[in-house]
Amino acid sequence: MTKEVIDLRSALELLESIPGQMVHTDVEVDPSAELAGVYRYVGAGGTVARPTKTGPAMTFENVKGHPGAKVVIGLLASRKRVGYLLNSKPEKLGFMMRDAVKNAIAPVVVDKAKAQCQEVVHLATDEGFDIRKLIPAPTNTPEDAGPYVTLGMCYASDVETGESDVTIHRLCLQSKDEISMFFTPGARHLGAFREKAEALGKPLPISISIGVDPAIEIAYCFEPPTTPLGFNELSIAGAIRGKAVELAPCVTIDEKCIANAEYVIEGELLVGARVREDQNSNTGKAMPEFPGYTGPANAELPVIKVKAVTHRVNPIMQTCIGPSEEHVSMAGIPTEASILDMVERAMPGRVQNVYAHSSGGGKFIAVIQFKKTVPSDEGRQRQAALLAFSAFPELKQVILVDEDVDIFDTNDVLWAMTTRMQADVDIVTIPGVRCHPLDPSNDPACSWSIRDHGIACKTIYDATIPFNQKARFQRAKFMEVDVKKFLPDFTVQD
Structure with missing residues (x-):
């Protein structure tokens, strides 16, 4: 992007120049619950009750009780939009x-x-x-x-x-x-x-x-x-x-x-x-x-x-909106950075990427993409998960996957968990650890094992392939083709 972002106004100007990133309404809206109720459908996403979706940011230009005021919502409620605003690939x-x-x-x-x-x-x-x-x-x-x-x-x-x-x-x-x-x-x-x-x-x-x-x-x-x-x-x-x-x-x-x-x-x-x-x-x-x-x-x-x-x-x-994708962006991306930094310092080159998943609000779940290159890397993936818990103490669950899994695609992550994981040996639980008080399940009322509100059982889901079995888990390889030869307007998913 060529436009420099220095404040909220320049950020909004940038988004206005990108199709599909900003919508407006001049219909009067009540700031008491109605405004959020509208955006819930337009672009809230995150852990908001369904139906919702990740969509454009929105400006309300006619706010009841506040003549001349404008309210903007959802500026960061899309990882793609955050990429535009911070001049980075999502x-x-x-x-x-x-x-x-x-x-x-x-x-x-x-x-x-x-x-x-x-x-x-x-x-x-x-x-x-x-x-x-x-x-x-x-x-x-x-x-x-x-x-x-x-x-x-x-x-x-x-x-x-x-x-x-x-x-x-x-x-x-x-x-x-x-x-x-x-x-x-x-x-x-x-x-x-x-x-x-x-x-x-x-x-x-x-x-x-x-x-x-x-x-x-x-x-x-x-x-x-x-x-x-x-x-x-x-x-x-x-x-x-x-x-x-x-x-x-x-x-x-x-x-x-x-x-x-x-x-x-x-x-x-x-x-x-x-x-x-x-x-x-x-x-x-x-x-x-x-x-x-x-x-x-x-x-x-x-x-x-x-x-x-x-x-x-x-x-x-x-x-x-409190549970929206906006919180996922603000809390989750720094969480990813913290995990990447700590694990890279401990075991350089193994972790390829981290995603603080939307379903955890950017705080509770991280998907770690781990690459095993030598036999002695076996087991280090779980060490990376332990480091992630240290890097971000409020983290509750870590899902470990191989480098061929798209960590930003939940279907791909669930596929890895389904076809590469056995629950009796690949789920590691760490009970009695302080997590976050806003998770309602972290409470003695939910389990006899929880001593105090805010304590939880941290969990590692190891969906990585055992190093000595990698040859058995090769994904089917398709012919590389130029799709635009057949569909000129088609955009290939990155």
Whole structure:
């Protein structure tokens, strides 16, 4: 692609130039459940309840209750589209992200004069200030606890060291100037920053940048050990683009924000303040999460007291459906990169590729393509699976296949599992390991063997051919032909 992507607007312009990647509607849509209900059919994919599909991104240009506002959804809800946006072949995205971590470019701070995100400023002290009116945040379903900011880049710093990081969290608009913030138990970086600040009795300044360069949204999803505490994932986005991400000083707090974001919320995480997540809906539900189920509302969540909302002229709100393919792209591609890096360092040349499968939301299942070249490689494929669990601790299942299997084609993977695997010897279980609390099966109620919620049995499915049997498992070889000789407009599947 020749067009340079530097922010959300240039990303949308690029997609507009590619047939089939963007659709629009000017029919009025209610952001309360209706907007997500529409996109569920158009292009959500992922673990969303069927019927759904992977389709184009969509812009809603007439949002009820928000005159002049636009909402874009599904920007990253297609691996092919992510490839366009990051200038990479879809099957090579994991390799590209792995290399970006190794060539990180730290963000830079620019003068406020360059802060496009501050073209319009609304202060909490202004008469009539209300974040629910300023920000067209949708709900995914009628049961949601409230409108959620689902793609807000939360930026904060360690109150003692000054180290900074950006992550995405579940943010529910609770009142005119309060937002609840969900931290996954054991969450890194911002969770650690908040806990330290609260222990010292200090509020934690935080900015939430919405509508940014997709490279930032992908980069934020790396986790330890690939990006340990103190590693700012914005530097990965810098490497993807070949230049530093630009930050700007906030208007009302001592913190920075992404300079070319569409919206920025400025505020502080208050000391000791907690709020019931569903205090406005009383449904007991939060919002749909990536495994495909609606997460329960939390009884007590930390509170952000909002001090200002700034935005560009004619801002564009960006959102996603929690269990959609968009989450698979954001979480899964960094997962692939982390696994590729760790296994390559341990056993160079064996792993050909990795796919964090859509059915696991990009987090729970990885398909690893492993090549055995000498007899002593037998057994190393299972070692690669163990390394994958170390590279990404939330991973629950690994499927191992040979180099002749298309890991991005589920039918091909299931074929390998059916014809190359015997369950009694090729399924390896590792019980009692901490995984992810949003998997509802990871709970003592589901098995006597589970000691605590969030613990699970990790599983390896070894569908690779035993090295000494490879000659017996050769796929049928067809004649190579030029199909276009017979069908000039036919496109051969890569």
